[in-house]
Amino acid sequence: PNILLIVADDLGHHDVGYHGSVIKTPNIDHLAYTGVRLENYYVQPICTPSRSQLMTGRYQIHTGLQHNIINPFQPNAVPLDLPMLPEVLKQNGYSTHMVGKWHLGFYKDEVLPMNRGFDSYYGYLTGSEDYFTHRRCGALPGANKTVCGIDLRNDFEVDWNQTGKYSTQLFAEKAEDVVRKHAVHQPDQPLFLYVAFQAVHAPNQVPNEYLKPYDIDDPKRRLLAGMVTCMDEAVGNITAAFKDTGLWDNTVVVFTTDNGGDVNENSGNNWPLRGWKHSLWEGGMRGVGFVNSPLLKSFGYPVNGLMHVSDWFPTLLNLAGANTSSISGLDGHDIWKSIAEREDSPRKELLHNIDPLYPPRGSKLNHTYDVRVRSALRVGDFKIITGDPFTGSWVPPPEYHKKTIPDPDPRSKNVWLFNVHEDPCETTDLSVALPGVLTMMLDKLLAYNATAVPCVFPDDDPRSNPEEHGGAFGPW
Template sequence: MYSAPDEKGEQSPRIVSFCFEFGTLTVLIYIKTVFILKGWDDVSFHGSDQIMTPNIDVLAYQGAILQQYYSDTQGTAARSALFTGKYPMRLGTQSDSILASEDRGIPVSERLLPKYLRELGYHTHLVGKWHVGKSREHYLPTYRGFDTFYGFLDGSVDYYTYNLVENCNGTSFFGLNFYENLAPVEDQSGHLTEILTDRAVNLIRDHDKSKPLYLHVSHAAPHTGGGLVSLQPPVNTLAENSHIAHTARRMYAGLVASLDKSVGHIIAALAEREMLKNTIIVFVSDNGAGATENFGCNLPLRGEKSTPWEGAARSVALVWHASITPNRNDQIFHVTDWLPTLLSAAGGGIPKNIDGIDQWGTIVKGEVSKRDSVLITIDDLNGWAAFREGDYKIVVGNVSKEKSKYPGKELKAVRHGSFPYENVLLASEACLVFKETLDLHLDIESIYEMRNNSKLVETVNHLPDEAVCFPTLAKGCLFKVSEDPTEAFDLWHAKMDIVRRMSLRLRGLWTEMNPRPLPKADPRANPSIQNYVWFSWVPNEEEIDEPRKPVPPFPLQVSRDELQYVVDINLNSFKDKIHEYIKNMGESFVTSVGGLFNF
């Protein structure tokens, strides 16, 4: 797909964006495509032979694998960060994701990525999940920069009825949660993943190629359903996963397989319209899997979704464009970086006062990233936080031990071998399309090398609880995650200088937080009031009845060493300033002082 030449005779990128709960794929055309995925070990390009994701893998092997990509630990937080380029804690969207019956959304004062792109001439479309506010109309996608919206507004939805069930103060709220723009869709049938894919493909086929395109496809798969049935894969995906022994894991794999097929179909549609060559595809996860929730697997990473561990926040990510030399990028990348990075790729200006960093040069030219640290997450409702600086990561607060282990080993059991990886890869739709359209051929030897390089070194073999660090109010945990991504070896006492510095930086970020109020269900949201459809229920002009909470105490006691460190910093800073002041006064100062004495 090609856009109209700009004043310099160059073509601006179109953006197709596909988002899946397992991974977000963004395509910038230039097109941007974003997909959202789940667990680290749920894609086969990370080395797993259990769940095959050949279409996603082809993108990875022909593009840049972002090996140290951080999202957030919950869906609303990750999505708000992607759309705004800001840490969720500045928006009040951190911690627990927004309830369907909660009056909350990304503040309307914030400009979102689709609005920036629309101002650059892009046609903007969202297909699938929103989950950053719907209680008021001005929170909805078509009020925030998307020209069209087709999908569901909350965290999950039933894959066949498109209904959402939520418990509200002991009452079950249930109703349709599927829309085209502002109107409920009542005559649709079929599996959710397939109907969302069909809509994305049709938008590509109907697109005016003289205009740039931003298509954001945000699948539910492989998230659990929003009704009373949790895992609902298409029936035709079950046979190919018959080798998986665990029943629920097999169902989960079916959802992942349907997601991978969707990626292949969308790539084929781009090629059909001759748009693929000028497309940027970004594929990222919104957060890690919940091993006890949807049977995803984060191994060898530690922890589950909704924790500060790597298994929750370090996510699957890749970028593809025809101009990218295949590589594994080991530099730190954060979900807030997509807004400035994609605006840069599209030729737009970078907004000020955001946390994201433009990494387009890092991706395309191999430039050294300007990002040397990242606030991984702050959760003031649950009382914990994580911060990374260089090679090191600090975790503080009250973290659930049950979700802080290494779950998922039992999910890896197989009854027999799966299909040969090489055969599955070469037969995939993406592989055939790339070969026929762009003359891009997979080199099997280099693919296996890249695949092995993308595996994380497992430095722990499911250590017992007493052998790993769990933070307390008196002491946090410090890991050198560049060498110990499984967070097995605590360095808190061995690296006190690093602990003091990072604790101080994290304390500072904590004080900048816009506190997250406790989720509060509103009985006016009950779909039964509106013919069992989840509509917005609060007038835009109604004041938010919610006094701003004070920032809660930082979840780590101040130690004597930390206080001494602060004092030393301030004294040294004061000393340096006095020294600089005297130095700058120069000869006039010497002359003035000399006049006071008679030598």
């Protein structure tokens, strides 16, 4: 089949219409309702970790990317010895194309998208930028100043000529162009198109026409709503291109966010879940996701089996006829039969992360596993969090005119246990009531930690300054 993989950036659980939001997402809602909605589906709390697991099928602890994102000035990337999804698809006869956000490293030529399996690439390499100017600014240590540069590429070359063009619309047009050219020139070859929108990451920017449907008092939230609706229109345009060219009948569409909505930065929302982007609470990691395809045997239902962003790697490769048994060390599971045939999910547990570089919190317990370390694990219905999970408030969307329920826990607390099947909003800590379950979860964390590779998080490199590379971000 053709594969259309769409990733939204910072799209919150409560920021799509089919989850009850006031934000209008008719195209996304239609695809979700006429497809299969994934309602026990997890991503990572921030960007690079989700994308690295999507592209490799491996947990962060097995790639060295356990800590934070890859910064724009940092000589870091997904390890070259780990095969990426487009590389394997290309080996199996696919035409592979990417539009949008990379954020998996660019400090040397070998780690650029075109050298990691894509036949074409149009997009940006860092984590965020201005939607209209495509410029990124940041504080570079050692330079004692903020440095800025253009971050927009057409294959290997910088595209200097798109100032004023809103990235959501620009990326949709480029994706449509890929589809139409493929249909003309390679109609008998399967297509893999990876569209990673900048939307709806901060800064909150959108053409004014997309604000018209919204009467939301909070100006940041109103902008966010317009950004989501513009992205929804883009999704509709891209899927329409598949239909117009006759490719749709043999296409599988996967849609996912990369993490929860960012309440503070751009008024994303995950209500009624606890927490937001950056956090190990459900609001940071329970993702918006669905699959739509004429190849589904049945559709129009939610799937409640446990699923994770790392599962797309083996699932899509097996759909493509690739032999994944030759790829060792995968943490992802093939979930296609769970999606398409309503079988039980093969995934029974999920390591959210173990981050040894995050500042420790609280005191040790009488257990070999160091609970001061930031980590989280799901086993069956139970979830454990240790260390510092980030702020755990429950924040309703501004248009509800309800008060935020503040995080009730003291800063010294560093262990939580929840039954997230019965308590998805994480209101009742069971760590004292269920000591046997707690010990089992800590034992499992200890076992996972024993398999971890060293965390790779190098210092920023002054040579990365875009001002020294013609005014653009790129390899140095």
